[in-house]
Amino acid sequence: MMSSHSPGEEEFLKNYDPGLYERISVAVDLLTFTVEDDCLKILMVRRGEHPFAGCLALPGVFVGRGETLDEAAMRGVLEETGLSGIYYEQLYTWGDPDRDPRTRVISVSYMNLVSRDKLSFRAGRRTTEAVLLPVRELLDSGEKIAFDHRRIIEYALWRLRNKVEYTDIAFHLVPEEFTLPELQRVYEIVLGKPLFKANFRKKVAPMIEETDRYTAGEAHRPSRYYRRRENENQAL
Amino acid sequence: MMSSHSPGEEEFLKNYDPGLYERISVAVDLLTFTVEDDCLKILMVRRGEHPFAGCLALPGVFVGRGETLDEAAMRGVLEETGLSGIYYEQLYTWGDPDRDPRTRVISVSYMNLVSRDKLSFRAGRRTTEAVLLPVRELLDSGEKIAFDHRRIIEYALWRLRNKVEYTDIAFHLVPEEFTLPELQRVYEIVLGKPLFKANFRKKVAPMIEETDRYTAGEAHRPSRYYRRRENENQAL
DNA sequence: ACAATAGTGTCTGTGAGACAGTATCGA
DNA sequence: TCGATACTGTCTCACAGACACTATTGT
Numbered sequence: 001m002m003s004s005h006s007p008g009e010e011e012f013l014k015n016y017d018p019g020l021y022e023r024i025s026v027a028v029d030l031l032t033f034t035v036e037d038d039c040l041k042i043l044m045v046r047r048g049e050h051p052f053a054g055c056l057a058l059p060g061v062f063v064g065r066g067e068t069l070d071e072a073a074m075r076g077v078l079e080e081t082g083l084s085g086i087y088y089e090q091l092y093t094w095g096d097p098d099r100d101p102r103t104r105v106i107s108v109s110y111m112n113l114v115s116r117d118k119l120s121f122r123a124g125r126r127t128t129e130a131v132l133l134p135v136r137e138l139l140d141s142g143e144k145i146a147f148d149h150r151r152i153i154e155y156a157l158w159r160l161r162n163k164v165e166y167t168d169i170a171f172h173l174v175p176e177e178f179t180l181p182e183l184q185r186v187y188e189i190v191l192g193k194p195l196f197k198a199n200f201r202k203k204v205a206p207m208i209e210e211t212d213r214y215t216a217g218e219a220h221r222p223s224r225y226y227r228r229r230e231n232e233n234q235a236l
Numbered sequence: 237m238m239s240s241h242s243p244g245e246e247e248f249l250k251n252y253d254p255g256l257y258e259r260i261s262v263a264v265d266l267l268t269f270t271v272e273d274d275c276l277k278i279l280m281v282r283r284g285e286h287p288f289a290g291c292l293a294l295p296g297v298f299v300g301r302g303e304t305l306d307e308a309a310m311r312g313v314l315e316e317t318g319l320s321g322i323y324y325e326q327l328y329t330w331g332d333p334d335r336d337p338r339t340r341v342i343s344v345s346y347m348n349l350v351s352r353d354k355l356s357f358r359a360g361r362r363t364t365e366a367v368l369l370p371v372r373e374l375l376d377s378g379e380k381i382a383f384d385h386r387r388i389i390e391y392a393l394w395r396l397r398n399k400v401e402y403t404d405i406a407f408h409l410v411p412e413e414f415t416l417p418e419l420q421r422v423y424e425i426v427l428g429k430p431l432f433k434a435n436f437r438k439k440v441a442p443m444i445e446e447t448d449r450y451t452a453g454e455a456h457r458p459s460r461y462y463r464r465r466e467n468e469n470q471a472l
Numbered sequence: 473a474c475a476a477t478a479g480t481g482t483c484t485g486t487g488a489g490a491c492a493g494t495a496t497c498g499a
Numbered sequence: 500t501c502g503a504t505a506c507t508g509t510c511t512c513a514c515a516g517a518c519a520c521t522a523t524t525g526t
Binding site for chain 1: 257261262298299300303304326328329330331332333342
Binding site for chain 1: 514515516517518522523524525526
């Protein structure tokens, strides 16, 4: 759509003072959360190259020519997980001048949520390096994390917890069809506290619709499968 | 702190593929709100130069060398209004590749709130061009707005309304000492709906503390001045 | 029959919403 | 005394929290 020399660019560059302003690299960093083994986990990569070599880092890509930020984020998710069409949301932009020791890089962080069953057949291009780690353990361990990524993770975790309480984003962490005990467990894991069955069901009732399917083969009463209700406002 | 050629920069630039990735200009755009004449107003500038000349636009600055995003935003506010130390908050980052016809510019938007009394002695360097406009009228009028700034304003307005309902940010729109009818009016203007006196007072009670001062000289019962209570959690 | 988990009925306290009442100024 | 606005008391109702109860499977 845009030629590399649009009308006005010369004028722009003429007024551009490199001593005051600088051209900056823009990256998106991806915070991909899922729930597995009763645990909130995050997708990380282990760096092989110079800055912070050997450290864990968030997966990320540089924003490409002609690409929107959202497109760059989705490309990153695709490269890292092989998935497309998952939930994503821009979180915050981190731009301290020395956050990357190489050159000035500004990072636009995106949160992605995916259910563990979709992520099960993950097989991206770079998956050799990718690891799925329990967030809480990762943050509590002294493990060194590259750049300012530890802080970014803390922030994303805080936002996720907030939004789970007043929106239905947690639905993106379970399969399309899910039981209420299953969904409740996800809420409890993210929020870090137990919930009452009856209250939980009343709360999510307007956001779900029944299916005809039930669990089977377990030594107790089967539970009904539900599906997310499409209509309704889901706020923020 | 950082020299312009830190160790690793050469290696970084060697791997850097300009066909795929590009160096991008990063700007901050400022959404400075205040309340005046029973109206929520926003600070805008009228552009003199090429892209969108003559159009209204959000004030903004390019991020300077060695500057954090927050610092750039505060510098912009200072240049535009002469003020420092006012409330600010990063909102969202806009990066569509053709949002600026000159070259690729990514905009990190910041919301600033200031009370009308502080803004009264505004006298920045570029104020010749600055105007304070009622937000609702501006958006409803067909007036052409530069770049994607109309959308940015819509978003900021939506966020402001949301946060006013569950935080105490509205306090930044009134002077340090304020009466409750005054504060209530600000809430009503931002939310666009009338509130009940008694309920409003109960809601803000934990966030304020009394002073000994009262209004005087008006033909009715005087109202007490309050001050924002420092302690307490103010969420988000 | 029993263990185990799914699912429901209902009491209670808290807080928002609505409205009526009282208080205190200048004229 | 009166008009005008500040401030308070209280009723109602919706909803979150807590807990006890019923339901349905495999063994």
